[in-house]
Amino acid sequence: MDEPVDLDTQIEDLVSDFPESVGFLIKNGVRCIRCGEPIWGSIGELLEEEGIADARGLIRELNAFLIQKK
C-alpha cells in the first residue's frame, strides 16, 4: 500500500486529509496546528525546525499509524 505521507507532504494537506495525525505528532513532540490553523510548509520542514533527529523514522511510524487506523 502507498504510504500516505512523506517529508514533502504539505501540513495543510496533512491536517485536512489525515486529522488523526495531529494527535500522533503531538505525542511525539510536534504540534502541526496552532491557533486552529495548520503551520505553513511541509512536514519535513517542520520536523527539521523542531529538531527531530530521525524525521524519516517518525514519518514511517506516522504512516504505519495512519494505515492501521484505516
Add this chain to the structure above:
Amino acid sequence: MKSILEKLNLKDVNVGACSGIEDWYTDPDSEEIVSINPATGEPIAKVLQATAETYEQVTRTADEAFRSWRMVPAPKRGLVVRDLGAALREIKEPLGELVTLEMGKIRVEGLGEVQEMIDICDFALGLSRQLYGLSMHSERSGHRMYEQWHPLGAIGVITAFNFPVAVWAWNSAIAAACGDTVIWKPSSDTPLTAVAIQHVCNAIMADHGLKGIFNIAIGRGAVVGEKMINDPRLSLISFTGSTKMGRRVAEAVSKRFGKTILELGGNNAVIVDKDADLEMAARTILFGAVGTAGQRCTSTRRIIMHKSIAEDLTQRIIKAYKQVSVGDPMDQDVLMGPLVTKAAVEDMMAALGQAKKQGGEVLCGGSRLPDKGERFVEPTIVRMPEQTKIVHEETFAPILYLMEYEDIEEAIRMHNEVPQGLSSAIFTTNLLTAERFLSLEGPDCGIANVNLGTLGAEIGGAFGGEKETGGGRESGSDAWKGYMRRQTNTINWSKELPLAQGIKFGD
C-alpha cells in the same frame, strides 16, 4: 443555506483572486478548496484558489491602484469606507449567518462580528479627517517643523478562521482611510466569507470608479502566504495567527525591511480575588471560555483563584458549564457550536491527555460528542495542581484550567509566567487591588480589565498584546499609525541657513 449564498452572490464554485467588479482572475491551474460546514461536515461551496499567476495579477493591480488612491484626499477616501459600512448594514444578517455556517460560531456571535465591521467603518470615516501629525517648535529661527503621515502602499492582510470578517475590517477600513490598498488572504477554512465581502467591495469600488483598493488572494499559506510575506511590493503585512507562524512572518518581512502588525497567540487569565462577586465572575468566565468554542485569541484559558473562594467558584463554574447547550450554531438555544476542523478536535484531545499526565483533574466535560458530529466536543474544566507545561501553551479549544493562589503577588506572578501577553482580567471589589492590577506591577498584556472578562477591546480601543502575542495593534485608538509612514518636515522661511545644535560650518 442556499438562500444565504444567493443573498451574498456566492455560487457553487467561486473565484478566489479578485481586484474589482470586472477583475476576477482565473487560471486553469487553480486548485479548488471546498468550504465545509463544521456543524454538519457537509460542503457549502467551492473556491478556486489563487495561483502564482493570479496572485501576481492581484498584486500588480493593487500596487497600481495605490498610485492614484493615495492622491484621493483622506476625507474622500473615508466616504468610500462609509459606503462600505452602509452596504454591510444591508447584508448583516446573511453575512453573519455565513460566518456561522463556515466557521461554526453561534449565530449571535456571527452577527456581532458583522456589526464590528460596520462599527470600524464608522470609526474609519471619522478617522479620515483626523490623521493628525504634530507640529514642533524649531530651535532654528525662521524655521517651521512638523510631521505628517503618508500612506504606505499596497499592504497584505492575512487573517485566521476564528474572526473571518471582523479582523479584515479592522485592518482594511483603517488602511483604506489611510490611503493604502489591501490584499487579503483569508484562512483556507473560511474562503466564502472573503468572496462574499469582495462582492460588496467590488460594488462600492465600482460606484466610485475604483478598482484594486480591496483585493483578495485566497490560497494556501505555503503558496499565497509565502508569496505575500516575501513580496517587497507589500510594505506592511498584518498577520493574525499563531506565534509560531508570526515568527516566520516577522523573519521574512523584516529581512526585506517591511513592516508588520502581528496579532498572535493569547493565553488569557482571569484572577478572581477573595472579595470578588463570584456570581458575576462565574458568568463572565463561562462566556470567556466557552464563547466561540474557546477559539478566540482572547478566550479565557486560565482561572487563577484565591484559595479561600476556590471551591465555591469552581462549583459555580461547573454548574454554569452544565447548562451549556452544544449543537447546531444556527439554533438560537445553542451556546456552543463545533470546533472548526477535525484536526482541532484532535489537538484538543491531545492537550487534555497531556494535562492529565501533568496532574490535571477533569472536573467537567473532556469528551468528544460524536452523536452531534465529528467536530463537537464538551466544554471542559481541568483543575491543575500548578501551572504546568501544557498550561503555558495555547490550545485553541474550550479547555479551562483552574489554579489557586495565596496572595495577589503570587497571582500576578502566575499570570505573567506564560509567554503570551494578550488579554487579562481581575475580579475584585477592592479598589486598591484593582488599581494595583492595572499598574505597572500588573499583567504584561495589551489588554487588562477589571470586573469583566478577557474580552478584546471595543473597536475604539487598540487591540493587540505583548511578548509572544507580537506587539502589534489593530482597530481603534492610534492603531492607524501602523498603516502609514511618518515624515518629519522642516521649512526654512528665513534668508539664513542656521544649523541645529549651534553648529557653524564653513563661514
